[in-house]
Amino acid sequence: MRLPTVLVQILLLPMLLWISAVIKGADAGGVGVNYGTRGTTLPAPADVARFLVRETVVDRVRLLDADPAVLRALAGTGLAVDVTVPNGVVPRLVSLAFARRWVRENVVPHARAATNISRVLVGDEVTTEANRTLLLALVPAMQNLHTALAAESLHGRVKVSTTHSLGVLTSTERPSAARFRDGYDAAIVKPLLRFLRATAAPFMVNAYPFYGLTNENDTLDFALFRVNSGVVDEGSGLVYSNMLDAQLDAVHSAIRRLGFGDVDIAVSETGWPSAGEDWEVGVGKDLAREYNRNAIRHLGSGVGTPLMPNRTFEVSIFSLFDENLKPGPVSQRNFGLFRGDMTPVYDAGIFTDPEVVEPVSTKVTPAPGQEATPAATGRQWCVPKPAADEMMLQENIDFACGQEGIDCAAIRPGGVCHEPDTVQAHAAYAMNLFFQSNGHHAFNCDFGQTGVVTTADPSYGDCIFM
Ligand SMILES: *[C@@H]1O[C@H](CO)[C@@H](O)[C@H](O)[C@H]1NC(C)=O
Ligand SMILES: *[C@@H]1O[C@H](CO)[C@@H](O)[C@H](O)[C@H]1NC(C)=O
Ligand SMILES: *[C@@H]1O[C@H](CO)[C@@H](O)[C@H](O)[C@H]1NC(C)=O
Ligand SMILES: *[C@@H]1O[C@H](CO)[C@@H](O)[C@H](O)[C@H]1NC(C)=O
Numbered sequence: 001m002r003l004p005t006v007l008v009q010i011l012l013l014p015m016l017l018w019i020s021a022v023i024k025g026a027d028a029g030g031v032g033v034n035y036g037t038r039g040t041t042l043p044a045p046a047d048v049a050r051f052l053v054r055e056t057v058v059d060r061v062r063l064l065d066a067d068p069a070v071l072r073a074l075a076g077t078g079l080a081v082d083v084t085v086p087n088g089v090v091p092r093l094v095s096l097a098f099a100r101r102w103v104r105e106n107v108v109p110h111a112r113a114a115t116n117i118s119r120v121l122v123g124d125e126v127t128t129e130a131n132r133t134l135l136l137a138l139v140p141a142m143q144n145l146h147t148a149l150a151a152e153s154l155h156g157r158v159k160v161s162t163t164h165s166l167g168v169l170t171s172t173e174r175p176s177a178a179r180f181r182d183g184y185d186a187a188i189v190k191p192l193l194r195f196l197r198a199t200a201a202p203f204m205v206n207a208y209p210f211y212g213l214t215n216e217n218d219t220l221d222f223a224l225f226r227v228n229s230g231v232v233d234e235g236s237g238l239v240y241s242n243m244l245d246a247q248l249d250a251v252h253s254a255i256r257r258l259g260f261g262d263v264d265i266a267v268s269e270t271g272w273p274s275a276g277e278d279w280e281v282g283v284g285k286d287l288a289r290e291y292n293r294n295a296i297r298h299l300g301s302g303v304g305t306p307l308m309p310n311r312t313f314e315v316s317i318f319s320l321f322d323e324n325l326k327p328g329p330v331s332q333r334n335f336g337l338f339r340g341d342m343t344p345v346y347d348a349g350i351f352t353d354p355e356v357v358e359p360v361s362t363k364v365t366p367a368p369g370q371e372a373t374p375a376a377t378g379r380q381w382c383v384p385k386p387a388a389d390e391m392m393l394q395e396n397i398d399f400a401c402g403q404e405g406i407d408c409a410a411i412r413p414g415g416v417c418h419e420p421d422t423v424q425a426h427a428a429y430a431m432n433l434f435f436q437s438n439g440h441h442a443f444n445c446d447f448g449q450t451g452v453v454t455t456a457d458p459s460y461g462d463c464i465f466m
Contacts, residue, residue: 030059031296031350032080032316033337034269037067039323041340045073048320051342053077056350062268062316064124066106071115075399076434078443080118082268082316083107085141087123091133093141096148103148111154112392112448113399114434119159120145121268125206127184128167135184138162139191146199159201162192163268166207166247169254175307176235178250179257193260202314205251206269209243209291213282219243220282225294238306244270244295245305252307265308270295271318274345276331283331289346292317292337296349317348378455381465382435382445383428385452393427396447400434408433410463417463428458429465436466 035048043051045067052058059079063070066083074081083106085093093099103120111117122142126134142160149155168189169178180189196203209223221228223243231240233249240246248265255263272291276283299313322336322345337348384393401408410417411426431451438444445451459465 030057031300032060032062032314033058034062034064034271034316034319035070036064036319036321036323036326037070038325039321039340040325042321042323043340043342045070047342049073049077049079052079055352057352058350060118060314060316061320062121068106068110071110071117072113074115075110076114076438076444078116078441078446080116082119082121083117084121084124085145087126087129087134090123090126090141091137093122093144094137096144099141099144100148100151103145103152103154107149107154107158108152109395111158112395114444114447116443116446117158119161119201120149121204122160122162124163125165125167126162127188128165135188138188139195142192142195146195155199159199161196161201161204163204163206164251166205166250169250171250174233174235175240175246175249176233176238176253178254180254185258190258190260193255193258193263196263197260202264202266203251203255204266204268205248206318207244207247207251207267208270208272209247210272210282212243212247215281220287223282224287224290225298226290233306236307240306242294242298244298248313249305249307252305266314267299268316269318270315271335273331273334274322274336275334277329280329280331283334285346289348292348317350379457380440380453380455381458382432382440382451383454383458384424384431384447385450388424388427388450390423392448392450393423396427396450397423397430400430403434403437406430406433406437416461429463432458432465 033052042048052061060082061074061079062082062084064084065086071081071083085102089102093102107117107120122138122145123134126138129135142162146155146160149158149160168180168184170181171178179185193203195201213219213223218228220226222231222241225242225244228241231246232238233240233246238249240249248267251265252261255261255265272288273280273283274285274288296315296317299315302310302312304311304313317337319335319337321338321340322334324333326332334345336345337350338344384396397408397411400406408430409415411429412418417425417429431445431447435445435451435453442453445453457465
C-alpha cells in the first residue's frame, strides 16, 4: 500500500511543513485526562482538583465510575466531568425506574451543586466485550438515561454517550475501507448513532497508535508524528502522515458508511506507556512524552485529518496517574502523566504557561492615604439570580456550608446574617462564601446556573459579605 518513497516524500513534505507551522501558531487549548483510581498511593481528590486547575491546562476529566467523593472534590472547578456507569450496572438501566434512580443518586446532587458534569458514559468498550446481555442493553440504557436526565431538566447540559475500542471495526488498515463488525452494524451501532445524532452527543473512541506498532522503525515514526514516508490510502488516494489520523478516519468512514457522517467524533482515550516489559515494543518515557505532546498539539491545531480537515478534536489522555493496581503487563500500570505524589513522569506540555499563570491571591497593600475602595479594587460577589428556584437555592446552601473551611454560622439563628430569614438571603451569603473561598472564578458562582457575579456589595447592617 505504499507509493515509492521518493514520490511520497514529495507529496508529504509541504504538508508536514504546513502542519508544523500551524502547530506552532496554535494556542495551548484545553485537554482532557482520564482519572482512574486503581493505585495504592494516589493523592486525595481535592488535591488533584486543585492541582489540575492551578497548574495545568486540563479542562476535562473522565471518571471510570461516578465516585461521589471525587465528584464533590471537582465541584467549583469548572472542569467538565464525564462520569461512567460501570459495565456491570448497564443491564439494569433497561428499567427506566432504575435509570431515574441512578441519575437522582449519581448526577443530580452534583450537577445541582457546582460540579460541571457534561456526560454520562454508559459502560466502557461495551461494543467489544463479547457479552450479549451487555450489548443488547446498551442503547436502551442510553435512551433511559437521557429520559431520566430530561426529567431532571439536565439533558441540555449532560449528554449520554459510550466509549468504543477500535476493535469495533473490522479493518483499520485502509481508513476508507473501514466498517463496523458484521452483525453489530445494523443491530447495535445504527440505533446507537441515531441516538447520538438526535441528542447531539459524540461517538467516543479509545484510539492507541501504541498498539498499532510493529517491529519496524517506520511504524514508530508514523505513530509518533515524526517525519516519515507516509502511507497512501489507495481507496481514497489520501496520504496519511500519522497513525492517529488513520485510526480516526477509519472510525469516520465506518460511521459515514451507515449514513451518519455528521455525528461528531471525540477521543475518549489515547496515550503511551512510559515503561513496560522487555518484549513490549516502543515503551519509554521519551517516546511517551513525544507521543502525548504531539497528539495533543495535532488534535488541537485545527488541521484535522485527511477525511475531516480543518477541525479540532476533543481528546482525553490516558491517563492522569500511573496505577499500580492494574492487572496485565507492566505497561498497563505505566500510562500515567503523573506519579502518586503528583510529580510528572515526563513533561507532556500540559502545564500552564508560567507567564500566564494567574496569581492565586493578589494581596495589594494600599499606600497610606490611598485606601482601596470597592470600586477601585473591582471587587466581586456571588449572589442568586432573582428568579432562581428556592429548592435549588436550598441545595446550594447545604452544599456550600458543607464544604470544609466554610463557616455559615452567620446565617444560623442568632447570627448577624440570620435576618431576613429567607432562603434567597441565606443562599446569597453561602454562595458568596463558596465563591470567595475558591478563587472567585465565574464558574465558582455557576451553581447549576442559579448564581450570578455582581460588583454591588450585598452587605447590609452588621452582615458583612466577604
Ligand atoms: C462546563 O463544561 C463545558 C464543556 O462541557 C464548558 O463549555 C463550560 O464552560 C463549563 N462550565 C463552567 C461553568 O465552567
Ligand atoms: C455479561 O455482563 C453482565 C453485566 O456485566 C454480567 O452480569 C454477566 O455475568 C456477563 N455474562 C457473561 C457471559 O460474561
Ligand atoms: C531501528 O533504528 C535503530 C536506531 O536507529 C537501528 O539500530 C535498528 O537497526 C532499526 N531497526 C530496524 C528494524 O530498521
Ligand atoms: C481547509 O483550510 C484550508 C486552508 O485555510 C482551505 O484551503 C481548505 O479549502 C479548507 N478545506 C475545507 C474542506 O474546508
